[in-house]
Amino acid sequence: MTVCWQLLRGLFSALVACALFRVVLMTLVRRIAHLDMDAFYASVELLRYPQLKGLPVVIGGRWRREDDVLARAAADGTLASIPLEDFPRIRDYVGRGVSTTATYAARQFGVGSAMGIMKAAKLCPDAIMLPVDFDEYRKYSRLFKSVILEHAPLMENRGVDEVYIDFTEVEGGQQEGGRKLAEKIQSAIFSATGLTCSVGVAPNKLLAKMASEFNKPNGISIVHEADLESLIWPLPCRKINGIGPRTDEKLKRFGIETIRDLALREQGWLTENFGESYGAWLYRAARGLDERPVVTSSEPVSMSRETTFGEDLHAVANKAELGAIFTRLCEQVAADLERKGYVGKTVGIKIRYDNFKAATRDHTADFYTADAKVIRQLAGQCLKRVPLERRIRLLGVRVGSLVRRDEVDESGHLPGELPRSRKKADPNLSLFDDL
DNA sequence: TCTGGGGTCCTAGGACCC
DNA sequence: TCTGGGGTCCTAGGACCC
Numbered sequence: 001m002t003v004c005w006q007l008l009r010g011l012f013s014a015l016v017a018c019a020l021f022r023v024v025l026m027t028l029v030r031r032i033a034h035l036d037m038d039a040f041y042a043s044v045e046l047l048r049y050p051q052l053k054g055l056p057v058v059i060g061g062r063w064r065r066e067d068d069v070l071a072r073a074a075a076d077g078t079l080a081s082i083p084l085e086d087f088p089r090i091r092d093y094v095g096r097g098v099s100t101t102a103t104y105a106a107r108q109f110g111v112g113s114a115m116g117i118m119k120a121a122k123l124c125p126d127a128i129m130l131p132v133d134f135d136e137y138r139k140y141s142r143l144f145k146s147v148i149l150e151h152a153p154l155m156e157n158r159g160v161d162e163v164y165i166d167f168t169e170v171e172g173g174q175q176e177g178g179r180k181l182a183e184k185i186q187s188a189i190f191s192a193t194g195l196t197c198s199v200g201v202a203p204n205k206l207l208a209k210m211a212s213e214f215n216k217p218n219g220i221s222i223v224h225e226a227d228l229e230s231l232i233w234p235l236p237c238r239k240i241n242g243i244g245p246r247t248d249e250k251l252k253r254f255g256i257e258t259i260r261d262l263a264l265r266e267q268g269w270l271t272e273n274f275g276e277s278y279g280a281w282l283y284r285a286a287r288g289l290d291e292r293p294v295v296t297s298s299e300p301v302s303m304s305r306e307t308t309f310g311e312d313l314h315a316v317a318n319k320a321e322l323g324a325i326f327t328r329l330c331e332q333v334a335a336d337l338e339r340k341g342y343v344g345k346t347v348g349i350k351i352r353y354d355n356f357k358a359a360t361r362d363h364t365a366d367f368y369t370a371d372a373k374v375i376r377q378l379a380g381q382c383l384k385r386v387p388l389e390r391r392i393r394l395l396g397v398r399v400g401s402l403v404r405r406d407e408v409d410e411s412g413h414l415p416g417e418l419p420r421s422r423k424k425a426d427p428n429l430s431l432f433d434d435l
Numbered sequence: 436t437c438t439g440g441g442g443t444c445c446t447a448g449g450a451c452c453c
Numbered sequence: 454t455c456t457g458g459g460g461t462c463c464t465a466g467g468a469c470c471c
Contacts, residue, residue, distance in 0.1 A: 062439075098439055116437045132439090159442090159471040244469045277445075278468095306440060346463085356438070360465060396440085442470080450463080 031167035031178045032294060033201045034208035035185070037144065038217035040161035042103045043195050044140050045130055048079045049087075056106035056127040058090050061097035061117050062308070065131050084128075091125035093117050095310055100132050137161075140193055147192045151185050156294045164205055166294040177201060177222040186220065206290035207232065209241045228288045233260035240285050247274070262286040299402070300342065304350075305332040306396025312354045315388035322395065326383070327376055329397040334372035337399060343368035343408055344399035347378035351386055352394035361385045367412035368403060375399060 037043070041059050046052060065071045069086045073079045099120050102111040109124035120127070141160040148155055152173070154166035165185075167173030172181040178201030189197055200211025202223040210232065214221040223231060237259055238248045254273070256262050263286035271279030284290070307329065313322050337343060348362030361382035369375065379397050408414055 060439080096436085096438095098437090100439075114438075118436045119438095121436095162471070242469070246468060275446080301443065302441095304441065308439065348464090358466080362464065364463060394439090440471105443468105444470105445468085446466090448464090450461100452460085452462105453458105 028168055028174060030203050031173050031201055032203065032205050032208045033165040033167050033178060033182060033199055034205065034212040035148070035163050035165060035197050035199045036212045036216075037161040037195060037197045039101070039103070040140075040195070041101045041132070041137055044137055045133075047194055048136075049082065049130075050080055051082070051084060052087070052103075052128060054105060055084075055103070056109060056111070056124050057103040057130060058099045058106055058111060058117070058120055058124075058127045059102070059130045059132055060100035060113075061093055061129060061131060062095060062310075063093075063097075063131050070130075087128040088130075089125070090117065090121045090127040090129040093121060093129060096308065102127075140195065143193055144189045144195065144197070147188050148185055151181065151188065154294050154296055156296060164208065164294050167201060177224060179220055179222055182220045186218070204288070204290040205292050205294070206241065206285060207288050210235065210239055213239070225288070229260075232288055233258060233263065235259050237262055242281070242285065247278075250274075259286050299404075300340070301402060302344070302346075302398055302400035303333055303336050303340070303342070303402070304396055304398035305329045305336070306350060306394060308352075308394045309392075312391035312393045314391045322392075325395060326379070326397070329395065330376040330379055331372045333397050333399055334370055334375055337370035337402075337405075341405045342402045343370045343405050343412065344402045345369070345412075346398075346400040347375055347382065348398040348400065349379050349382045349386070350394070350396035350398065351392050353390040353392050355390065356393070358394075359386050362398070362400070364401065368401075368408045368414075369412055370399075370405065 042057060045057070045059060065074075068088065069082060070079070070088070073082050095117075097117045099111060099113055099115045099117060101113045102115075102120070106120075106124055106127050109127070111120045111123050111127065117129075137160050145155065145157070145163060148163060148165060152165045152167065152170045154170075156164040158164060167178045167181055170181060172184065175181070182199040182201055186197060186199060189195065196218040198212050198216045198219045200208045200214065200221050200223065202208040202211045203225055207223050211221045211223040214223075214231075236248075236257060237243050237251050238245075240259065243251070250273075251257075251262065256265070262282060265283075265286075267280065267283040270282050273279065274282055307325065309325070315322060345366070345368045346362055346364045348360055350358060350360045352358045363378055363382055365378060375397065403414065
């Protein structure tokens with residue numbers, strides 16, 4: 001009898017504890033952070049070249065430091081003492097390319113990212129120019145992300161310099177709307193890397209992304225649901241992540257400039273003019289509604305390599321050169337697939353003509369592969385189906401429909417996968433051929 | 436002397452199957 | 454033989470993001 005009573009009591013207190021826990025959980029408010037490194041590439045370069053602080057610097061172009069002053073200094077370990085006059089200047093740059101990013105001092109001259117180098121050189125000829133060094137940025141990217149993971153386990157990668165973090169159930173994530181945890185992460189990143197970042201914390205990703213821009217650099221901003229009308233609605237529509245230049249232009253034609261203007265439109269009007277799915281999304285976005293979870297891992301869908309030539313090439317006149325580039329792109333994609341452990345069955349090509357118009361062709365094989373020769377063969381077939389009269393400025397190779405290499409057998413098929421027999425209408429094959 | 440490279444997702448039409 | 458709807462896959466292009 002006593003045992004039975006004790007059991008019941010144990011059960012009862014477990015139930016109470018469980019219920020209490022649920023109450024605590026239910027009082028947790030969803031807090032999502034967006035963290036954005038401040039001027040990431042430029043800041044990483046300044047760690048190497050502190051002598052460039054405050055100067056106009058443009059990072060970009062299509063060149064590698066091989067034989068120049070930067071490479072020699074890197075080899076000697078004297079990067080930080082290169083005299084200013086020895087740095088390459090943008091006015092000496094030759095050829096095609098765009099500015100990937102520019103420091104604040106360069107922006108004062110009107111130089112922006114994604115701007116042609118030649119245009120940037122006219123605006124600020126004395127700007128110092130550095131090549132893009134992705135390996136170095138990736139190194140710092142891994143470093144700051146590992147610091148974040150020490151504080152919060154639910155982190156979603158958004159490229160080299162951005163992440164989303166789910167603060168909801170992290171210690172301190174609820175304090176002051178997330179400010180305490182944001183401060184902690186910010187200072188931990190600075191101690192580990194010497195780099196600053198900006199953080200926005202809000203009820204969802206959409207608002208957190210906007211919030212992280214409010215207080216740059218090295219800032220924190222906290223947004224609550226109640227701040228929608230005061231903080232979000234006055235912003236231009238373009239600030240919404242997912243409204244790009246085309247949609248923004250179209251919205252403006254309807255007289256919609258701010259997010260408030262957008263929120264005033266009825267859902268039916270939006271779906272009529274922007275499509276069922278996008279219109280419905282616009283309706284929700286304008287109201288700050290977004291349920292997307294923070295996703296900690298994802299599988300790649302495709303891998304590709306592409307290159308813009310130093311000067312436009314023609315399929316006939318530059319056949320040999322193009323062929324060599326084409327083969328190299330296939331080999332690079334194959335090596336990427338191999339290194340990361342994937343195989344794919346859709347092989348495609350991309351061409352950009354001298355008039356900047358693009359064309360793509362692809363072909364889905366009935367097997368998976370990561371073999372350079374096979375990719376080259378299939379991509380070659382795609383190339384035959386695209387017009388090649390114009391000169392072309394860019395060539396790309398893509399492999400999609402990826403699965404992990406260890407999921408397929410030696411013949412390149414998934415277990416239990418039926419080969420899909422697609423009877424293509426072949427114009428050369430008349431009905432009479434069957435007789 | 437315009438306009439990089441690597442991605443994701445959506446749409447729309449056609450083929451094909453049930 | 455004709456009609457037809459739903460679902461899936463494939464292809465080409467385009468918007469968008471970092």
